[in-house]
Amino acid sequence: MARINVRELQSPIRQRYKDDPQAAQIRLRVRSAQADLSDPLHCSAVGVSTPDISWRSGAHPAVGGTGDVPCSGDLLLGALAACQETTIRMVAANMGIELASLEVEVDADWDARGTLAMGDYPIGLTAIRCTTRVTVPEDVKGExxxxxxxxAEKYCVVLNTLRNGVPVESSFSLV
Known part of the structure; x- marks a missing residue:
């Protein structure tokens, strides 16, 4: 298996950010992808930087969805799992540690009654738990x-975003 030298890969990037701190300020963008508007249960999103890749999503079965694709909550939890796994893989590579196994599991609590406007119930996830299980070789145990x-916990972007919160601006308009 080919090994990727993360330090070598990141070295010119780090230098660029030292020379030009503004270059480190990144804006991520995702937009909805045009889809069949007659289907109220499904949609797609696409990353502006990856226009050939779209993510299908749909309403959760708890609110009437079919369960044939991930719901947006699944995508949020998937973003956390993917970020945590990528982060630990990159940190391990930087430390020269070969991982024997790695599994990230994320689950969340949600009361669907809020989304269904059934009363004064929270709308949104009320708790998220992320469990990361790592096996390292015997010579890596300890400190x-x-x-x-x-x-890995310190540098996971999605984990820290969810923990610390960020301002979210949302605008709706009729065009």
Whole structure:
């Protein structure tokens, strides 16, 4: 299996950001993809930087969806799982640690009655739990392994965004 040298890969990127701090300010963009508007249960989204890849999503079965594609909550949890796994893989690579196994599991609590306007119930997820299970070789146990876990938790962008919150602006308009 080909090994990727993350330090080598990131070295010119780090230098560019040192030379030009503004270059490190990234704006991520996703937009809805045109789809069959007669289907109220499904939609698609596409990343502006990856226009050939779209993510199908649909309403959760708890609110009438068919369950044939992930709901938007699944995509949110998937973003956390993917970010946590990518982060721990990159940190391990930077530390020269070969992972024996890695699994990230994310689950959340949600009361669907809020979304269905059935009364004064919260709308949105009320708790998220992320469990990351890592197996490292015997020679990596101890402080080095603990540092791997601490660093992965510290540098996971999605985990920190969800924990710390960010201002969210939302606008709706009729065109």
């Amino acid at each position: 080095r392994a603990e540092r791997l876990l601490r660093s």
